[in-house]
Amino acid sequence: SEQTTEDVFKIGAIPDQSAADLNRSMEETAKYLHDETGLKVEYVPSVDYAALVTAFERGEIHLAWFGGLTGVQARSLVPESEAIAQRPIDEQFHSVFIAQKGLNLQSLEDLKSLSFTFGSESSTSGHLMPRYYLMEAGIDPNTDFDGEPNFSGSHDKTYKLVESGSFQAGALNEAVWTSAVKENKVDTSKVDVFYTTPAYYDYNWTVNDVDDQFGKGTKEKITNALLSMDEEQKEILDLFFTDRFIKTESANYKAIEEVAKELEIIK
Amino acid sequence: MQSETVIKTNQLSKSYDGKTVLSALSLSVTRGELVAVIGPSGAGKTTLLNLLALIEDPDGGTLLIDGQAPSKIKGRKQRAKKIGVIRQQFDLVNELAVIHNTLAGKLAEWGFFKSLFSLVFPREKNLAKQALTRVGLLDKMFTRTSKLSGGEQQRVAMARLLLQKPEIILADEPVASLDPARAEDVLSMLTSLVREEQQTLVSSLHSVDYARKYFTRIIGIRKGQILFDRPASAVTDAELKSLYEIKELS
Amino acid sequence: MQSETVIKTNQLSKSYDGKTVLSALSLSVTRGELVAVIGPSGAGKTTLLNLLALIEDPDGGTLLIDGQAPSKIKGRKQRAKKIGVIRQQFDLVNELAVIHNTLAGKLAEWGFFKSLFSLVFPREKNLAKQALTRVGLLDKMFTRTSKLSGGEQQRVAMARLLLQKPEIILADEPVASLDPARAEDVLSMLTSLVREEQQTLVSSLHSVDYARKYFTRIIGIRKGQILFDRPASAVTDAELKSLYEIKELS
Amino acid sequence: MRKMIDSLQFHKKLLLTLLLSFIFILSLTGVNWNEELVHHGGAATLAQLFESLLQPDLSPQILLLGISSTGITLAYAVAGMTLAILLAFLFGIFASGVLSDGKKLAFLSNGFFRGILGFMRAIHELIWAWLFVAAFGLTPFSAIFALAIPYGGILGKIFADMLNDVPQKPIEALKAAGASKLQCLLYGYFPAVRSNMISYTMYRFECAIRSSAIMSFVGLGGLGYQLQLSLDDLNYSEVWTFMFFLIAIVVLVDLWSNQIRNSFLDDKARPYQGKISLLFAALLMIGSWLFITVVEKASLIGLFTEKNLNHAVQFVRGLMGIGEELPAFASWESWSDALALTFDTFMMSIMAIGFATIAMFLTVIPAASKIANGSLTMNKGWYGRVFFVIVRSIYIFSRAVPELVWAMIIIFIFKPGILPGAIALALHNFGILGKLCAEVIEDIDTGPIRNLSLSGASRSQLFIYGIIPAVMPKFLTFILYRWEVIMRTTIIVGFVGAGGLGQQFKMSMSYFHYSDITLIIFCYLILVFIADSVSELMRKAAK
Numbered sequence A: 001s002e003q004t005t006e007d008v009f010k011i012g013a014i015p016d017q018s019a020a021d022l023n024r025s026m027e028e029t030a031k032y033l034h035d036e037t038g039l040k041v042e043y044v045p046s047v048d049y050a051a052l053v054t055a056f057e058r059g060e061i062h063l064a065w066f067g068g069l070t071g072v073q074a075r076s077l078v079p080e081s082e083a084i085a086q087r088p089i090d091e092q093f094h095s096v097f098i099a100q101k102g103l104n105l106q107s108l109e110d111l112k113s114l115s116f117t118f119g120s121e122s123s124t125s126g127h128l129m130p131r132y133y134l135m136e137a138g139i140d141p142n143t144d145f146d147g148e149p150n151f152s153g154s155h156d157k158t159y160k161l162v163e164s165g166s167f168q169a170g171a172l173n174e175a176v177w178t179s180a181v182k183e184n185k186v187d188t189s190k191v192d193v194f195y196t197t198p199a200y201y202d203y204n205w206t207v208n209d210v211d212d213q214f215g216k217g218t219k220e221k222i223t224n225a226l227l228s229m230d231e232e233q234k235e236i237l238d239l240f241f242t243d244r245f246i247k248t249e250s251a252n253y254k255a256i257e258e259v260a261k262e263l264e265i266i267k
Numbered sequence B, C: 001m002q003s004e005t006v007i008k009t010n011q012l013s014k015s016y017d018g019k020t021v022l023s024a025l026s027l028s029v030t031r032g033e034l035v036a037v038i039g040p041s042g043a044g045k046t047t048l049l050n051l052l053a054l055i056e057d058p059d060g061g062t063l064l065i066d067g068q069a070p071s072k073i074k075g076r077k078q079r080a081k082k083i084g085v086i087r088q089q090f091d092l093v094n095e096l097a098v099i100h101n102t103l104a105g106k107l108a109e110w111g112f113f114k115s116l117f118s119l120v121f122p123r124e125k126n127l128a129k130q131a132l133t134r135v136g137l138l139d140k141m142f143t144r145t146s147k148l149s150g151g152e153q154q155r156v157a158m159a160r161l162l163l164q165k166p167e168i169i170l171a172d173e174p175v176a177s178l179d180p181a182r183a184e185d186v187l188s189m190l191t192s193l194v195r196e197e198q199q200t201l202v203s204s205l206h207s208v209d210y211a212r213k214y215f216t217r218i219i220g221i222r223k224g225q226i227l228f229d230r231p232a233s234a235v236t237d238a239e240l241k242s243l244y245e246i247k248e249l250s
Numbered sequence D: 001m002r003k004m005i006d007s008l009q010f011h012k013k014l015l016l017t018l019l020l021s022f023i024f025i026l027s028l029t030g031v032n033w034n035e036e037l038v039h040h041g042g043a044a045t046l047a048q049l050f051e052s053l054l055q056p057d058l059s060p061q062i063l064l065l066g067i068s069s070t071g072i073t074l075a076y077a078v079a080g081m082t083l084a085i086l087l088a089f090l091f092g093i094f095a096s097g098v099l100s101d102g103k104k105l106a107f108l109s110n111g112f113f114r115g116i117l118g119f120m121r122a123i124h125e126l127i128w129a130w131l132f133v134a135a136f137g138l139t140p141f142s143a144i145f146a147l148a149i150p151y152g153g154i155l156g157k158i159f160a161d162m163l164n165d166v167p168q169k170p171i172e173a174l175k176a177a178g179a180s181k182l183q184c185l186l187y188g189y190f191p192a193v194r195s196n197m198i199s200y201t202m203y204r205f206e207c208a209i210r211s212s213a214i215m216s217f218v219g220l221g222g223l224g225y226q227l228q229l230s231l232d233d234l235n236y237s238e239v240w241t242f243m244f245f246l247i248a249i250v251v252l253v254d255l256w257s258n259q260i261r262n263s264f265l266d267d268k269a270r271p272y273q274g275k276i277s278l279l280f281a282a283l284l285m286i287g288s289w290l291f292i293t294v295v296e297k298a299s300l301i302g303l304f305t306e307k308n309l310n311h312a313v314q315f316v317r318g319l320m321g322i323g324e325e326l327p328a329f330a331s332w333e334s335w336s337d338a339l340a341l342t343f344d345t346f347m348m349s350i351m352a353i354g355f356a357t358i359a360m361f362l363t364v365i366p367a368a369s370k371i372a373n374g375s376l377t378m379n380k381g382w383y384g385r386v387f388f389v390i391v392r393s394i395y396i397f398s399r400a401v402p403e404l405v406w407a408m409i410i411i412f413i414f415k416p417g418i419l420p421g422a423i424a425l426a427l428h429n430f431g432i433l434g435k436l437c438a439e440v441i442e443d444i445d446t447g448p449i450r451n452l453s454l455s456g457a458s459r460s461q462l463f464i465y466g467i468i469p470a471v472m473p474k475f476l477t478f479i480l481y482r483w484e485v486i487m488r489t490t491i492i493v494g495f496v497g498a499g500g501l502g503q504q505f506k507m508s509m510s511y512f513h514y515s516d517i518t519l520i521i522f523c524y525l526i527l528v529f530i531a532d533s534v535s536e537l538m539r540k541a542a543k
């Protein structure tokens, strides 16, 4: 049994959006990678950001779709791993701050004394960068909100909680928001964006140290397979809200690391 | 007043799960009598006392207490005045102090708030003190009842009856598992109280000697029926032998 | 063989928490004797029997069983052959079937695995059957012991002793809280067994009548000391009165 | 002087009750009640929750998913319990000291084994799970070990206590008949504790199913995983469906355990009922282990690889802060933060047990069947039975849902902080406390009550003179015992944002701040230790 489990190339993704959507896109990706590389590829779902990073550290996940922060955490735990691909939007990523319509918010400063929810505490676009820009605007999330801030766990849940009225405002990933609006998953007469952050690097595919286990050149094969997705893989790419993947490298994420250090998330 | 009938049963019967435990039992007890009910294990002594205490209802026959049908005296206060019950040591509230178990004899006369308040600051303490002095337990007034010895617990039960002052006392094996000295102590106290207060006592017993020594009348029961019923002094050894005789070994 | 001394104590004493319970007690028992130990509650009867059974160690004085010091017979098998103990019904394992409680008399001879196996498929069943037939409980062989009446349980304990076959039987109040009929039943069975098997019996009792009727010798104990020690027929009423006398009420 | 001691003794219980109430009220001041505690949309969320309660998602797809994940949850629970029972058996016997001889040596070895059992149960199963996942990875064994250790600890302790409480007279008689120590164990101790032990084990099995369900929080599958996914999608209809699965197995286990208990009481039913239960238990165990080793392909030997060893070493180094400039436990600032959170957590636990106790007292009377059918108070009425059924259903429902899941729901309604945590803990423990206390009333000795009624006491007088004094000591024991359990669980509800040390624990886990975790676990162990000692003291004082 040792042999067969070793031979499976396992991929994972941070559970930052609706589990059903994520399952679909990752299952498709696994199939595609299998067709391209001939490896036996399997998607391992994960309920928690940190759990995925831990699994990656243990070598139980070979390729992962990380956010900016989780990618940085993972690569610092496994120095041999590297970021290989990202979407064009990830070069210029944004978070959006949303609030209930009736509140008429204009700027981040207006968030004072409102109830607020982040996404997962490990999320870049749902926590790290929003927190950073809040601090820049002079708001200490730990003390200035109405009660402590909540961590919803995922972007989808964040806008749902604000829409349902559980929280007055929140911050999330711009891509998720745009698609939610497009697909009418959210009622913009109840909740809307009032602030968009400046750009930063975000999501990426990070590959583990796989050449040892699956043979030399595996890393390259995987990278090429990801970068060569096009019109034919439209279905998968749509699920990632993009039309292609482009090359990236670990160094692009230095800035995120700096912010995380400043916020004492990375020591 | 002396020869007034306080308990009268006619053809009383009771069965459990189709098994007859008491059949066609008739007897009458006059005020002031001290009646011992004896008989082998399983004869129906406890069942008879439960019927007399109105704890259980008979399946057939009639029962009159003080000339009244049981249905007429089912109100708790009235019943408490007529009948008092004393059993083996198990029947006190273990967790309460002695004084509360004694004062419980007054509950029939107290309202809810008085009884609640009394749990913290005992009411009518003097009455309780008198009763406890009488049974020799004044110094244990505030002790938890569970800490008392069997004989002492039995005496607390008697103190409760002193406060309750029922006309009829029904006792079910009041001295089983007490050593001879305590047993005689308890029995002599019980019977002299009853005599003084002009009450009536019906008690089941395991010991024939005690029955002869302390009671005026003995009723022998076997298999749910009265085998003999006569003055204590008139019971013969032959009768006793046939009462307890064992037919087969097991 | 007949007048051989099986138990000999010399100035035996025992105290609990600084309170002397037995003081300077000397007695000797010959093979075949039936000795009743009587006395008021707290006199030290149970303590004495526990010392004789080697369940507890004395604080002072010497004890010889069959001429040997206790330390010489402390091996469990040897001890089981010398001394058997029987007490009130608390002494059986309630949850086991009657047959297992009976076969426990054989444990001294069995190894661990045999005893484990026997819990599922009883070993030496014939011996158990014989013993249970003897005490009239063959039909209850597979009943849970807790379901038996007090008298029946006492007989199971006797069946166990039948398998164990000790030389000396020590019984602590074997008939307390049995009704008179069962009590006599149990006592007569116990004493006749002991006679047949040439064993020796020392028993504490609450009832003077039984002591007189079934035993050959009576020892009266009060406050840890022997008040009298003589043949059953020679005990006087005056002695009994002073034995049980109560000084103060509580 | 004598008089004063007497009157102190006399009012001891009253004083203790006043003291406990005072502490509870003090804990309530920890919450700022002026502020609006409920989210603006809290009421709306609550309405949605109720609405979907009446229309759970019953599509075949969800039902199938429910069945398969229930299977996984059950398999982990059964496998974990198998190991727990073995551990409990072994350690329990040694901790009870029934096998040891020399007094001094016995004292030492009892203490030693009791210490081990204490440590095993001090740490919550989810924390164990997290530690095992870090060491062994996401294998079913992480869940199984995580369940086996704390459950082995608690079962072992109870087992040891039961062995210690076995009446000594039958044992002495066995010894006198020549039985050796081991034979005494077989013929004396085991038969005496068997039925109690089995019914307690069944109760723990029920708890283990709930614990197994929440193993998903460290990434292991089962019902909890599905619950979490549905909650993440705010799909309440699905949430309820999975919840009903959880309730269903809890009810089934409850029924089974009653069956077993009855088979011990009723001799005639015993031979075949007992055997069927035994056979069924054996099948469950074999089935679960087969499922785990064959279907899930978990291998025990595979766990002990060099790679896993390296990870474990790495992990422990992280916990010990090796290579860190200033490990959290060496920093004054971290300590003061952690201690503040520790205090919050303590308050959360007091509030939780306070709420649960109040709710229990308000409902327990109609929940006792003896009162419902009037046999205790000699007062019959149909409404008693109706109340009985309603209250008992509420108890089952509230205890079938794990604290963690309650917390995940409550957090939608209340703002983050210690209050939602306390409410979630109270909701779950209210059901357990209610059930236990109702059973106390049912087991009450009827003799004294009947006698009081014969001396003329009314129904309400019976309660204050007969029932309450008789049940209070047991109630207090259960309440204190639940408080200890709540203390262990506070860390868990914090995971989902319900405040206290747990919330910080989750953060530190997400950021891989291992030495912070060491500090938090340390603070948490202090809390557990305090709770255990205080409750032990109070139990003694109340006796």
Ligand SMILES: Nc1ncnc2c1ncn2[C@@H]1O[C@H](COP(=O)(O)OP(=O)(O)OP(=O)(O)O)[C@@H](O)[C@H]1O
Residues within 6 Å of the ligand: B016, B017, B021, B039, B040, B041, B042, B043, B044, B045, B046, B047, B048, C179
């Ligand atoms: N509630 C009951 N249900 C069924 N059978 C009962 C019940 N109460 C008593 N019995 C049976 O009725 C018979 C008489 O019982 P009772 O308790 O009156 O005997 P007793 O004379 O008091 O005996 P003892 O001297 O042993 O106390 C016994 O065979 C007993 O098993």
Ligand SMILES: Nc1ncnc2c1ncn2[C@@H]1O[C@H](COP(=O)(O)OP(=O)(O)OP(=O)(O)O)[C@@H](O)[C@H]1O
Residues within 6 Å of the ligand: B179, C016, C017, C021, C039, C040, C041, C042, C043, C044, C045, C046, C047, C048
């Ligand atoms: N383990 C013990 N610790 C302290 N005191 C004890 C202990 N065992 C017995 N005693 C005391 O020793 C005295 C004698 O007790 P013992 O049991 O021998 O009396 P007994 O004659 O058997 O009385 P009973 O007839 O009530 O059974 C009593 O005062 C008792 O309280």
Ligand SMILES: [Mg+2]
Residues within 6 Å of the ligand: B045, B046, B047
């Ligand atoms: Mg009776």
Ligand SMILES: [Mg+2]
Residues within 6 Å of the ligand: C045, C046, C047
């Ligand atoms: Mg004794």
